[in-house]
Amino acid sequence: MIHTPRLNGVKPVKTRISVTRTVGHLAVPFCLLSHHRSGSNFLNELIRSHSLLSSLKEPFAQHLSLFAECDIERWEAQPPPERAAWLADPFVQAYLNDLRGWLLAAPRRGFKETRLAEKLVWLEALVSPVRLILLVRDPRAVTVSILRRPHLIDYWIPVSQLAHLPPSTFRDRAEHDPVYRSALIWAHRHRQLLLEELRTRPMLLVRLEDLLAGPDMTLTRLFSFLGDLQPEPAQITLMKDLWSPARHYTASYSLRRRPQDVLHDCRGLPVHDRRTVERVCGDVMTHLGYLET
Amino acid sequence: MTELQEAARGWRNFAMATEIAGQSREKAVKLTIDGRPIGAMARHLVTNADLLRFLNHLRISGLDIRWLANTANPNLPVRPAGPAGEFTCSPDWLDHPATGLTWYGAAIYADGVGGRLPTETEWMAAAGPGEYPWGDSPPDAGLANYGYHRGSTTPIGAFPAGVNGLFDLAGNVREWCGDAIPDAANRPLRVVKGGGWASPPADLRTSARAVKLPLMGSATSGLRIFYPE
Numbered sequence: 001m002i003h004t005p006r007l008n009g010v011k012p013v014k015t016r017i018s019v020t021r022t023v024g025h026l027a028v029p030f031c032l033l034s035h036h037r038s039g040s041n042f043l044n045e046l047i048r049s050h051s052l053l054s055s056l057k058e059p060f061a062q063h064l065s066l067f068a069e070c071d072i073e074r075w076e077a078q079p080p081p082e083r084a085a086w087l088a089d090p091f092v093q094a095y096l097n098d099l100r101g102w103l104l105a106a107p108r109r110g111f112k113e114t115r116l117a118e119k120l121v122w123l124e125a126l127v128s129p130v131r132l133i134l135l136v137r138d139p140r141a142v143t144v145s146i147l148r149r150p151h152l153i154d155y156w157i158p159v160s161q162l163a164h165l166p167p168s169t170f171r172d173r174a175e176h177d178p179v180y181r182s183a184l185i186w187a188h189r190h191r192q193l194l195l196e197e198l199r200t201r202p203m204l205l206v207r208l209e210d211l212l213a214g215p216d217m218t219l220t221r222l223f224s225f226l227g228d229l230q231p232e233p234a235q236i237t238l239m240k241d242l243w244s245p246a247r248h249y250t251a252s253y254s255l256r257r258r259p260q261d262v263l264h265d266c267r268g269l270p271v272h273d274r275r276t277v278e279r280v281c282g283d284v285m286t287h288l289g290y291l292e293t
Numbered sequence: 294m295t296e297l298q299e300a301a302r303g304w305r306n307f308a309m310a311t312e313i314a315g316q317s318r319e320k321a322v323k324l325t326i327d328g329r330p331i332g333a334m335a336r337h338l339v340t341n342a343d344l345l346r347f348l349n350h351l352r353i354s355g356l357d358i359r360w361l362a363n364t365a366n367p368n369l370p371v372r373p374a375g376p377a378g379e380f381t382c383s384p385d386w387l388d389h390p391a392t393g394l395t396w397y398g399a400a401i402y403a404d405g406v407g408g409r410l411p412t413e414t415e416w417m418a419a420a421g422p423g424e425y426p427w428g429d430s431p432p433d434a435g436l437a438n439y440g441y442h443r444g445s446t447t448p449i450g451a452f453p454a455g456v457n458g459l460f461d462l463a464g465n466v467r468e469w470c471g472d473a474i475p476d477a478a479n480r481p482l483r484v485v486k487g488g489g490w491a492s493p494p495a496d497l498r499t500s501a502r503a504v505k506l507p508l509m510g511s512a513t514s515g516l517r518i519f520y521p522e
Contacts, residue, residue, distance in 0.1 A: 045491075045493075049493055056509075057511070059509065061365075062363070062365060062366040062368075062511070062512075063363055063365050063366070063508075063509060063510075064365055065364065065365035067365075068365070068367075091357055091359045091360060091508075094508060095508050098480065098506045098507070098508055098509075099506065101476070101478045101480045102476065102480070102482070102506055104478070105476045105477040105478040105480070106476070106477050152367070155367050234493070234495075
């Protein structure tokens with residue numbers, strides 16, 4: 001049992017969507033999918049620390065620059081024709097070939113990624129079916145986290161990606177208002193994922209808030225999904241250490257932040273910005289239990 | 294691969310002409326296995342200052358640098374961010390260990406300066422007989438940079454040297470080795486040793502071995518030069 005301190009107003013809640021579908025074959029690679037600033041590094045560290053699992057960190061986004069350039073561009077089994085030259089690039093071919101070979105060479109291998117949500121069909125054509133873990137976080141907290149690092153705003157939520165949003169979007173405003181832009185991209189991505197892309201795929205939904213506030217249940221579900229596994233002492237220790245009074249905390253680096261602070265990040269958003277996020281993301285937030293109906 | 298071989302030759306000539314070659318050799322630590330001399334290991338990791346010279350030299354040769362180093366990750370300190378696409382690095386990071394090199398980049402760098410990447414056995418000889426390079430006591434944040442205590446690399450030599458006088462063998466960055474380990478599909482993976490700033494404590498053990506895809510230059514992997522006897 002992992003004891004967490006009393007958390008003001010934060011508790012695991014039931015989402016309004018079906019959260020777990022299983023897939024039988026352990027050789028199927030897993031993909032931990034999340035939007036930026038949602039805690040995926042931490043969850044990936046938990047997964048990597050399991051003796052029977054191997055997980056790479058952003059093998060697409062951090063190694064092939066195209067994925068940042070076309071973040072929310074939707075791909076089918078083949079990238080759009082204008083990307084043909086990219087796919088024919090010898091380095092890209094060699095890299096993807098190596099990556100595919102590694103993922104399929106042994107069971108219980110996978111990766112975490114922040115830029116593949118719109119490219120799942122392509123990913124499955126490249127590798128195989130994957131077992132998906134979708135990590136989500138309250139978009140108000142995501143926005144606070146993105147605004148905290150101004151030099152990376154345009155890397156995480158590039159203005160160029162607004163072209164892929166529905167025409168009804170107020171693009172002028174989004175270009176100049178990072179809160180609005182962050183909310184738009186978060187809502188677009190999660191709406192599409194939850195309502196379309198993931199309806200037919202094996203997947204597990206994990207809320208960062210549940211992982212922090214109710215780790216026992218979340219870890220059990222996670223490792224069961226990853227291949228009929230149980231959490232090991234390493235993962236229990238990592239979670240316990242998170243709440244340890246002796247832990248060395250820092251405000252500047254996400255994996256060393258106080259979990260209470262992470263859970264309460266959304267309180268750092270001014271009221272008018274909070275309303276902006278809730279207005280843009282409201283339907284998805286309600287689905288995920290972040291807003292009352 | 295011919296392009297890579299040509300690039301390696303060009304870098305070797307440049308390194309020889311500018312006396313970059315052998316710079317770390319003078320202070321390298323001589324190693325033996327079973328009393329037999331095997332060569333010498335650089336006391337320090339290769340730094341971002343070294344990497345900057347390396348990549349900017351090769352950039353003008355016209356080689357596709359992605360075979361040698363990761364140019365896609367904006368968090369890497371050495372980035373092609375100059376006005377003409379040249380690699381730059383903030384002065385604060387020049388004395389940090391080089392990161393982002395692919396295995397090929399690391400191997401070509403090492404060859405050009407007159408050495409090579411160590412084998413796992415040579416690396417373990419450099420680390421000494423203890424469970425960790427400093428002995429048998431478990432890691433803590435004062436002995437090495439690991440477990441996200443610092444959140445990134447730290448300047449080389451900021452932690453106490455190991456029993457053989459080498460710095461940063463455990464933690465800071467994982468170190469590419471020359472060994473190829475075939476996976477189940479018979480693809481060569483490359484060994485990395487020592488654990489890095491993001492590694493759990495168990496990865497700092499001298500005996501711990503991790504393997505990586507050779508084209509995957511990451512923010513947690515660097516290199517150290519071995520000079521064979």
